[in-house]
Amino acid sequence: MISVQDLYVTYDKRTPALRGVSLDFxxxxxxxxxxxxxxxxxxxxxxxNGLVLPSKGKVLVEDKDVSRLKSRExxxxxxxxxxxxxxxxxxxxxxxxxxxxxxxxxYQSSFKSFFGVFQDEDYRLAEEALETVGLKEKTFERGDQLxxxxxxxxxxxxxxxxxxxxxxxxxxxxxxxxxxxKAVMDTFQRIQQKxxxxxxxxxxxxxxxxxxxxxxxxxxxxKVLFDQKTEEISDDDITxxxx
Amino acid sequence: xxxxxxxxKKKKKNRIWFFGILLFGGxxxxxxxxxxxxxxxxxxxxxxxxxxxxxxxxxYISEAMPRLLETIEMALVSSTLGVLMGVLVALFTAKNTTxxxxxxxxxxxxxxxxxxxxxxxxxxxxVTIFSVGKFPGMIALTITAVLITVKLLREYIETLNKNxxxxxxxxxxxxxxxxRFAVLPTIFEHSLSVYFIVLEIxxxxxxxxxxxxxxxxxxxxxxDLNHLRYDNLATLIxxxxxxxxxxxxxxxxxxxxxxxxxxxxxxxxxxKLHQQKKWGxxxxxxxxxxxxxxxxLDITPERLIxxxxxxxxxxxxxxxxxxxxxxxxxxxxxxxxxxxxxATLTGGxxxxxxxxxxxxxxxxxxxxxxILKGVVNLLRTFxxxxxxxxxxxxxxxxxxxxxxxxxxxxxxxxxxxxxEVIESEGTTIQQGIMVTGSTKLNSYRYGIFPQTFPNFISLxxxxxxxxxxxxxxxxxIxxxxxxTLLSTNITWRNWxxxxxxxxxxxxxxxxxxxxxxxxxxxxx
Numbered sequence: 001m002i003s004v005q006d007l008y009v010t011y012d013k014r015t016p017a018l019r020g021v022s023l024d025f026x027x028x029x030x031x032x033x034x035x036x037x038x039x040x041x042x043x044x045x046x047x048x049n050g051l052v053l054p055s056k057g058k059v060l061v062e063d064k065d066v067s068r069l070k071s072r073e074x075x076x077x078x079x080x081x082x083x084x085x086x087x088x089x090x091x092x093x094x095x096x097x098x099x100x101x102x103x104x105x106x107y108q109s110s111f112k113s114f115f116g117v118f119q120d121e122d123y124r125l126a127e128e129a130l131e132t133v134g135l136k137e138k139t140f141e142r143g144d145q146l147x148x149x150x151x152x153x154x155x156x157x158x159x160x161x162x163x164x165x166x167x168x169x170x171x172x173x174x175x176x177x178x179x180x181x182k183a184v185m186d187t188f189q190r191i192q193q194k195x196x197x198x199x200x201x202x203x204x205x206x207x208x209x210x211x212x213x214x215x216x217x218x219x220x221x222x223k224v225l226f227d228q229k230t231e232e233i234s235d236d237d238i239t240x241x242x243x
Numbered sequence: 244x245x246x247x248x249x250x251x252k253k254k255k256k257n258r259i260w261f262f263g264i265l266l267f268g269g270x271x272x273x274x275x276x277x278x279x280x281x282x283x284x285x286x287x288x289x290x291x292x293x294x295x296x297x298x299x300x301x302x303y304i305s306e307a308m309p310r311l312l313e314t315i316e317m318a319l320v321s322s323t324l325g326v327l328m329g330v331l332v333a334l335f336t337a338k339n340t341t342x343x344x345x346x347x348x349x350x351x352x353x354x355x356x357x358x359x360x361x362x363x364x365x366x367x368x369x370v371t372i373f374s375v376g377k378f379p380g381m382i383a384l385t386i387t388a389v390l391i392t393v394k395l396l397r398e399y400i401e402t403l404n405k406n407x408x409x410x411x412x413x414x415x416x417x418x419x420x421x422x423r424f425a426v427l428p429t430i431f432e433h434s435l436s437v438y439f440i441v442l443e444i445x446x447x448x449x450x451x452x453x454x455x456x457x458x459x460x461x462x463x464x465x466x467d468l469n470h471l472r473y474d475n476l477a478t479l480i481x482x483x484x485x486x487x488x489x490x491x492x493x494x495x496x497x498x499x500x501x502x503x504x505x506x507x508x509x510x511x512x513x514x515k516l517h518q519q520k521k522w523g524x525x526x527x528x529x530x531x532x533x534x535x536x537x538x539x540l541d542i543t544p545e546r547l548i549x550x551x552x553x554x555x556x557x558x559x560x561x562x563x564x565x566x567x568x569x570x571x572x573x574x575x576x577x578x579x580x581x582x583x584x585x586a587t588l589t590g591g592x593x594x595x596x597x598x599x600x601x602x603x604x605x606x607x608x609x610x611x612x613x614i615l616k617g618v619v620n621l622l623r624t625f626x627x628x629x630x631x632x633x634x635x636x637x638x639x640x641x642x643x644x645x646x647x648x649x650x651x652x653x654x655x656x657x658x659x660x661x662x663e664v665i666e667s668e669g670t671t672i673q674q675g676i677m678v679t680g681s682t683k684l685n686s687y688r689y690g691i692f693p694q695t696f697p698n699f700i701s702l703x704x705x706x707x708x709x710x711x712x713x714x715x716x717x718x719x720i721x722x723x724x725x726x727t728l729l730s731t732n733i734t735w736r737n738w739x740x741x742x743x744x745x746x747x748x749x750x751x752x753x754x755x756x757x758x759x760x761x762x763x764x765x766x767x
Contacts, residue, residue, distance in 0.1 A: 049413060079415030089410030094428040095507070097514060102424050106415030114423050115522050123511050140507045140514065155410075162414050 001026055002048055002166065007057035009043050009222075017043040019222035020057070027165065029198045030189070032213030032230075034206060035241060040222040041202040045170050048200070049081045050074050079106025082159025082167040082197075086174050088151040092144040096135065096154050099143055100126040103161030122161075129160035132194075133187050149180025156187055167191070169201040173208065181205075185212050206238055268588050274581030275646040275723065278638070282647075285637025292636045295477035303478045307463060311482060313377060314459035315490075317452075318445040320536050321381050325388020325445075326438045327529075330430075332389060333396035334422055339408065340400055342418055354393055359752035360745055362387040362448055363628075363716040363726075366457035367733045368741070372557065373550040377458025378542045384448060388441045395437050400430060432501050439494040446490050447626045450483050454628070454720055455730070468632060468720070480629060487624050561742030568740045572747045575718075575725030580751070582646045582717065582724050583710040590653025591703050597658045599687050602665035604673060607683075619662075622655025627713055631722040642723025649713060653706055664698045665691055697766040704759035711755055715748050 002025040009018040018040045025031060033041050046052040047059050050066045059066040061077060069077060082103075090099050104122040105113055130136050133153040138146065146154065152172055159167050169188065173181035189212055192199045203209045209216055209230075216233055218225040218241045226237050244252075334340055336347045336354070362383045369379030407429060411421045453461020460479065467475040508514040542550075599605050601619060606612035627648040634644035669691040676686040692699075718726025725744060732740045 051409060051413065075415040075417060077415070078413060081413075083409075083413035085406060085410065085413075087404075087406050089406040089413075091407065091410070091425050091428050093431065094424075095514075097508075097511075098424070098428070102411055102416070103414050105411065105417075105420045105424065108420075113420055117518075123515070127511065139511075140509065142505055142507075158410075158414065 001062065003058075003060040004044075004048075005058045005060070007044075007047065007059065008055050009040070009047060009052060010055045016222055018047075018054075021219075021222070021224055023217060023224065023227065025166070025198065025200060027198055028192075028196045029200070029215060030192050030213050031198070031200045031215045031217060032209035033200065033202045033217045033219060034204065034209050035219035035225075037204065039219040041219055042170050044219065045083075045168050045200065045202055048166075048168055049078050049083055051083070075106055079162050080165050082156075082162050082164040084152070084155050084159060084167065084169040084172045086171040088148070088155045088175075090143045090151055090155060090158075092142070094143055095139075096130070096141055096143065096146070097126060097139050099154055100129055100157045100161050103129070103158040106162060125161050125163070126157070129157040130154075132160060132191060133157045147180065148176050149183055152176065152180070152184045153187055156184070156191070160191065164197060166198045166200065169199065171202050171204065174204065181208070188212070264588070264592075268585070268592075271581050271585035271588060274578065275585045275642040277585075277643060277646075281638045281643070285634075285639075289633060289637035292473055292477055292633055295474060296481045299478040299481050300474065303475055304482060307460060307479060307482060310453075310460040310463055311486060314449045314453075314461075315446070315486065316539060317377055317381055317384060317459055318442060318449040318490075320532070320539065321384035321449075322388050322438065322442045322445045323532055324536065325385040326392045326434070326441055328385075329389040329392025329437075329441075330396060330434050333393045333400060334426065336393065337397045337400035339403065339405070340418075340422055340426055354390060355753065356749055357386070358390045358394065359712070359749040361712055361716045363451065363455060363719060364729060364733075364745070366452045367455040367719065367730060368557070370456045371733060371736065372554045373542060373546065375456040375458075375462075376542065378540050380449065380452040380457030380459060381536075381540070383452065383457060384445050387448065388445060391441050391444060392434075392437055395440070396430065396434060399433055400426065403429060435501055436498050439498050443491055443494055446487055450487075451626050451628050464629075464632075465720075468635075473636060476632065480625075480633075483629065484624060491624070557738050560738035561745070563739050564743040564746060565737070565739035566743070568743050571728060572725070572743055575728045575744070576747055576751055578642055579711065579714040579718075579724035579726075582642055582649060583707060583714040585646045586649035586653050586714070587703065587707045587710050589650045591657055591699075591706065593650075593654045594657035594661050595692070595699070597654065598662040598665055599684070601658055602662040602669065604666055604670050605683055605687050605691065616659075616662075619655050619658045622651055623659060624655075625652070627652040628717060628720060628722070631717060631720065635722075640721040645714065645717035645722030645724060648722065649710055649717070652713075653710060657702055657706055660702050661695075661699055664695050664702075668695055668698070700766060701763050704762060708752070708755055708759055712752060 004021055004023045004025075007018050007021045008016070010016045021040070021044060033044065035041050043052055047054055047066070048061070050059075050069065053067050061081070064073075064077065066074070066077065091102070101118055101122060104118060104125065107122075108118070127136070127139070130139055133156050135150060135153055135157065138150065138154075143151065143154070156167075167188070172188075173184050176184065185208060188199050188201065191197055201209075201213065203213075210233070214230055215228070216230050217227045218237065220241055225241055226233065228237075332350070332354075335342060336350045338344075338347055341347050365386055366380055366383035369382055373379045373382075403426065407425050408421050411425045416424065449459050449461075450464075451461045453459045453463070454465045456462060456465075460483065464476065464479050467473075467479065508517060597615070597619070600607065601612055601615040603609060603612050606615070627645075630648035630651055631644045634647050638644055638647075665687075669687075672690040672694050673683075673686045676690040677683070681689075714724045714726075715729070716726045718724040718728065719730040721727065725748065729741065729744050732744065
């Protein structure tokens with residue numbers, strides 16, 4: 001469980017991105033965070049695994065305060081949380097397999113992994129993850145040979161190799177065409193149902209959010225406008241969010 | 244502003260540019276003792292030397308061969324070691340991948356300072372420490388290789404996208420793992436191409452290090468020069484030329500084909516095997532390299548320890564710079580600056596004209612362009628310090644020889660680079676002007692040249708920086724500039740003066756670099 005308490009984030013000491021956000025995320029949920037660009041969606045998501053640190057307030061993951069963790073503890077926390085980026089963030093010049101194996105790094109000692117030594121278990125998990133996202137036949141291709149949608153699914157396979165409790169996805173389909181976007185969202189849905197991993201996803205496409213997410217959080221100017229089950233959201237709520 | 248004003252202003256501006264450059268050229272020509280008659284009267288002797296190069300003495304080749312192989316060996320070993328170390332230093336000193344933000348702040352300025360010292364000067368100092376032989380040469384080359392690698396790679400690493408690093412951070416990877424799994428695979432190809440660039444630079448440097456006794460073919464080159472054996476010199480120069488040409492060709496071929504190296508695996512098992520083989524291979528290569536280095540070095544451990552001791556003494560003396568020597572320092576720097584400016588101006592002006600005939604899209608005929616490309620490559624193959632030797636034959640030692648040699652080199656390099664700019668960016672503009680019924684020449688004068696002028700100035704400034712660095716060493720063989728003072732003071736072991744001279748060169752270099760950086764930024 002992740003608990004966000006009265007969170008403020010300010011960039012460069014001036015521009016406020018989040019202004020007092022309080023939210024709880026429970027295990028096994030499929031939550032969508034929607035709002036205009038600049039509403040603080042991306043910042044919120046990045047505070048949950050410590051990529052961005054709060055200027056006020058707390059983020060508790062399994063009752064641990066993220067901003068108080070030492071670097072080793074922070075890395076342990078991060079390996080339990082998958083993060084999917086808008087721009088995929090793959091290493092284009094490495095093979096698909098190597099990219100998925102990156103998900104196992106949190107479990108390796110720095111020294112051993114420096115020589116690229118992985119256990120049989122790591123390979124098995126990587127293979128399984130690629131099978132889950134339906135890209136097993138691409139295992140040995142180079143990252144830059146893939147299409148955008150395929151790259152994003154490899155990125156998801158990478159987070160699966162982490163054996164995470166939660167997957168955070170920051171605008172995962174914003175750089176993709178409609179069909180690839182749908183394939184990516186289907187993948188999220190599948191793993192959420194199959195493994196019970198909770199998925200928290202930032203989306204600016206309301207129709208996609210309504211179709212896949214069971215709970216929607218609306219962010220506006222760094223504050224929570226609404227936080228409800230998807231079927232309870234009215235069209236007026238949405239209009240209010242984007243006006 | 245009326246049209247008439249505009250025309251008047253434009254004319255005035257053009258006139259100011261024209262006379263400004265002419266005046267500046269005149270001053271620098273005076274600075275390097277330019278003398279047309281001396282050049283004309285020297286022509287027959289120079290042609291005579293060039294003519295001899297085409298009939299090399301085969302008996303002398305067999306004598307020079309071991310030295311030539313030594314030169315190649317020096318370049319190969321020092322490039323390999325230098326680039327390996329340079330990659331590590333670059334990774335740990337780039338702002339976005341360093342382990343601690345303080346590291347780049349300390350090491351960065353230190354490397355900038357070291358980079359301003361030409362490697363011939365490194366070699367000259369190291370020779371007095373470790374005695375004549377290839378050991379000081381190897382160290383000097385390795386130092387330059389590290390410095391060049393760091394400069395080229397660090398800039399590249401700093402442009403890497405933050406996303407790439409976050410992709411590994413977000414899974415709980417450590418900083419070391421970010422380097423290994425995100426940065427290293429991404430910079431691998433680029434590092435290989437840097438390796439070959441360094442090799443091309445080092446093979447040129449290795450040929451001249453012998454001028455100060457740091458091993459290689461330069462040592463017999465220096466001897467023949469002192470004995471006025473121009474027949475032997477001609478043979479050596481043609482030998483060097485062929486060597487550099489062959490290494491450049493191999494290096495260019497490999498650099499062009501780097502992208503095709505990726506071999507896809509077919510199963511997890513073969514992937515694992517490949518992974519093990521890769522690291523085994525790298526380890527074997529490293530061990531082999533160090534063994535090679537170990538057995539090829541002509542130095543005993545005792546000599547090394549003695550050398551390190553005297554090295555420390557020299558550094559301690561260099562730090563106490565001799566301030567009374569400042570007037571001579573300025574004299575030397577001024578002459579070096581004149582040489583560099585004269586060479587860059589004449590070479591640059593020549594390149595504007597020659598590029599027109601060398602770029603495929605502007606040249607009168609493709610055959611002419613092809614022939615000229617060959618000529619241009621010829622001009623830039625030789626280290627200027629060797630070309631200066633050819634000019635010695637005609638106009639005698641002094642700044643004029645150095646300036647002309649550097650000018651020819653500049654003409655070669657700038658024509659090559661600028662004609663490539665014309666080829667890549669000029670075609671569309673050219674078409675836009677040619678459809679009005681204009682000639683090719685006018686499309687260049689009124690379209691391509693104004694359009695690519697910022698690129699030209701940028702190239703010009705880079706060349707100026709590099710030429711000032713080169714002009715500081717020309718004096719070592721007597722071709723003018725501050726190098727003359729440096730080499731005499733190194734020979735006489737006046738380390739306090741050497742310290743001052745090096746500091747002066749470093750300050751001049753850093754000033755020029757900052758200046759050209761600022762101008763370049765304003766252009767873009």
